Amino acid sequence: MHINAHLDLSVVPFDTDDEINVLVDITAPPPDDGDDRPPATLEVVLDRSGSMAGERLAGAQRALLGLIDKLRPTDNFGLVSFDDSARVEIPSGPLADKAAAKRAVSALEPGGMTDLSSGLLRGVQEARRVLGDSGATLLLISDGHANTGVVDHTALAGIASDARRNRVAVTTLGYGLDYDERLMTAVADGGAGSALHAEDPDTAGRLISAEAEHLLAKVVQAASLTIVPQPPVTSVSLYGGLPVSPLPDGAVLVELGDFYGGERRKLLARLAVPGIASLGLATVAEITLTCVATQSLTTYTAALPITVNVVPGDEAAGRIPDPVVRAERLFQDVQDAKRQASDALIEGDADRAMHLLTSSALTVKEAMSWAPNRDELARESEELGLYAARARSDANRVSKTMRASWHTGNRKRGRTNE
Known part of the structure; x- marks a missing residue:
């Protein structure tokens, strides 16, 4: 299994409360013979x-x-x-x-x-x-x-x-x-x-x-991801409403299940970082991926420390969030809007569903000028437009289609290697 982590902000201001987003990117090995x-x-x-x-x-x-x-x-x-x-x-x-x-x-x-x-x-x-x-x-x-x-x-x-x-x-x-x-x-x-x-x-x-x-084509089973905050960080939250199990000291455990050969998944976590009163590199979390290879039944564990550079406030003032992580946050926000719009349609509130879909579509269009995953976002924009156009006249069908799309994009299959 290949795991990477990307931060939207790699530097944080000295002795100042802050927040960073961590994009965890996991890719399974190719299919076995x-x-x-x-x-x-x-x-x-x-x-x-x-x-x-x-x-x-x-x-x-x-x-x-x-x-x-x-x-x-x-x-x-x-x-x-x-x-x-x-x-x-x-x-x-x-x-x-x-x-x-x-x-x-x-x-x-x-x-x-x-x-x-x-x-x-x-x-x-x-x-x-x-x-x-x-x-x-x-x-x-x-x-x-x-x-x-x-x-x-x-x-x-x-x-x-x-x-x-x-x-x-x-x-x-x-x-x-x-x-x-x-x-x-x-x-x-x-x-x-x-x-x-x-x-x-x-x-x-x-x-x-x-x-x-x-x-x-399953190559990995029983995969799980643990995110453990390191002092002074005390809590972790995940975007998209992923089902997680809380662990001691603010850690979370995410059950990922099985991976087929070449499957790629992305998870986005948010760390609330209290003010760090020392300059230089600081470890704010540790991510551990555990899984079992289907072919050999060997258990693999990969640990990845998450570090930031604590700098004086004037140096941190010019930070620019990483566009890849920023775009992933937008993608996850769109998926969550689909889930909320589905709930609204189930509850008979078409107006709320329409507001969620149209506002998300507008946000996606505005992001096309800077986002690196333009093709993916273009597909999302088109999808949101179709949902909005049919939400009033065909609420039941739209609710079910949106919910499946949310679950696929946020939890399991269907993400492209962009």
């Missing part, structure tokens, strides 16, 4: 409630049949379906009999209510029963709301968090336009996975196929 990759474990938990009847269930079935073709006989695969109860359709284990697995997928029929918790719990049990040293991925697919069993978002996210602690990453796929996007992103956050959105069967099939490709 596919011929000798360790067996993968994939558990699918599929909603077969009544609302899935027709083309939705048929589309999911086609995607799963294609997924089975991608896996090797030595890979572990399992399928749990749920309506008002969970049912093991394919016991998790080596995919030695693909024909039998395909028959089980093809035989699925829609049922009744949506007890998402029973499906998730049973799927986690199945994944944990067979997962090898390389861990497992669980893909939860649902088109509705949890309306029986455990329905509380925090409790369901807690199930996913417990799965992640037991080396089962959880990704969610919200299918159609009737699912609860807040719930599905909460579960994905708990499981350190992706929160995907597919309005139609073709998109669902493409996303399911892509998740399988990511699983098969």
